[in-house]
Amino acid sequence: MPFAEGFQWTYIAVSPPEETLKAAMKIAANKPKQPDKFVVKVTSVQPAAEAGVTDITLEETSYVTPMGSEEVIELSRTTKLSCVKDALDVSLDSFFFSGEPGGPMHYEVSEGERPEGEHSYKFQLGTLRVPEWIVNVTGTFQRNPSEGTDVRLEDGTLDLQRIMKRGGAEEVGVAYGTFSATPVQVELVGSVTLNMQPEAEKFSIPANTFTKLWVADDIGIIQVANSNGHNYQLSEFIKSPADAAAPAQGAAAPATPAK
Template identity: 55%
Template sequence: MSVPLRNPTLATLFVAAAVIAHGGNAEAQRKPKPACGIKALPFIAGYQWVYAPVAPPEEVSAQAAKVAANKPKQFDKVTIKVASVEELEGRTEITLEEISEVDVEGETKTFTRTTKLSCVANALDVPPQSFFFVGEPGGTVKLEVEGLERNPEHHSYVFQLGTLRVPEWLENIKGKFARNSANDVELSLPGGSFDLQRIVKRGAPESITTLYGTYDATPVQVELVGSVTLAYEPPEEFSIPANTVNKLWIADNVGVVQVFNSNGHMFQLNEATLGDKK
C-alpha cells in the first residue's frame, strides 16, 4: 500500500520540480540550438534576416569610392533565409536562400541565389558568393565557383564558445569561376580564377541602432588581398586594389546587424524572424 506524503512542503516541492522539468523541456524544444553552437551567427532552419540600405558616413564612403570606381547599383532590399541545416559526417551544412531586390527604371528586379555554408565547432566556412563572405549581396552577375580550395587550418569565421573572441585570423582560398548574367540581364562575361586571402580582425563592441533594434555588436573587419585572373586571350591578371576593406557588425543570438562593403554600400537589419522574435 502506498503511503501518502505527510509533509505538504515536500509534496509541493515535488510538484514544483515536475512542473519546472516539464516547462524546461518545452522551452528547450521551442529554442533549437544554432548550427555548430555558433551564437554569433545563429543559423537555424526558418530564421530570416532582411536588410535595407542606409547612407554610410561620408568619410568611409569617400574612401570606398577610391577603391570601387565603377561600383554597382546598391540593392533596395536583401533577404537571407535559412532553408535547411543538415548534420553530415564531421560537419554541418547550412543552406541559405539569398534574395536581392533592386529598382531598375521603376521595375523591381529580384535576384535569388542558393548558397551552402559549412561549420564545425567554433568555425564557419562561407563561399565567396554569399552575403556573409564580405557583406556584399549577390546580384546581376551569377558567380559560379568551381574547384574551391581552402587551407584546412583556415576558416571564414573563427569563434570561441560560439562567440567572436578571437582577435585576428586568416583565410586563404582559390578556385575557378564562371560569370553568367542573371534573369533577363544580357551580359557576356569571361570567367577566370582567383587566389585570395581574407585578413579578418575583430574590434571592440559598439552600440549599433537599426530599425529592428539597438545592439552591442562586435565589428569584424575583412580585408581582401590577392589577385583575379580573367580568361581572356591572353589571360589578364588583376591585383585586388589596396584597402579593399569590408566590415560586418555581429550581435550574439541575432547575427549580422550592419555591414559596410568595399563598394561603398551600407546595409542595416530592418526586420528578422528569429524563432519567437519577429
C-alpha cells in the first residue's frame, strides 16, 4: 500500500456481488448510508517521535445523497495511520480499517491501547504475504448530533477482534482498470456496549460481519465488498498533478497489470 503526500484515491459506489447482498439481509437495518463517492487523500507523511515509526495523515471525504433528496452532502474527516517496518496501523474510523468510509452516521471513535505486536496490516517484503493475522481492538465511540441540534446521542465502548485472511491473486476489473490483486477477507467479531440509562447494555457484533478488500501492488485497495451490501471500486488514482491531467486508461501504470 503506497502512501506519499499528495496521493489520492477516488472510489465510487457500484452494485454489490450477490454473496454480499445475501449477507446484508442478515444484518440489522441500521446500516451506514452508502456514499455515492468518496476520496482519500494523503495530506502529510512525517517521522514520528518514536524511532522507526512514520505517521501518515489522511483526509477522507464522503459524498452522500440523503434519501428523498437531490442535494449531495460532503462529509470530511481526518484519520491517522502509523507505519513501521513490515506493518501498518490504521485508526478505527478510517476507510482502511474495514473498507467502510466513516462520517455518514457522525460517530467519533477513539482506540484504546493495542497489544504489542498486533497491527492492522502485516507485510513481508513490502507486500501482503502473511496468510492470516488477528488484531484485538478496544475503544470508545460517541455519536455527535447534527450541526444546530442540542441532543445527547449514544456513546459506549468497543471490544472487537479483527480477523484478516489473505487469498490467492485474482484478476479484478474495476472502473480504473484491470489488475492482479490480492483479496483480503476482514471479519469482525466481538461486542459493543452502549452507555444507556439506567444501565449499560452489551450487544454482540452480528454474525457474518465482514469486508473483502482487493489490494493491488503500487496502488492499494482497488475494490471493496462488505456485509452492509456496499461495494466500492477505485475510479481514479492520483500520484501527482500530472496524473490528474491524464487519467488512467485500462491497466495503466503504476500498478502491475493482470497477466
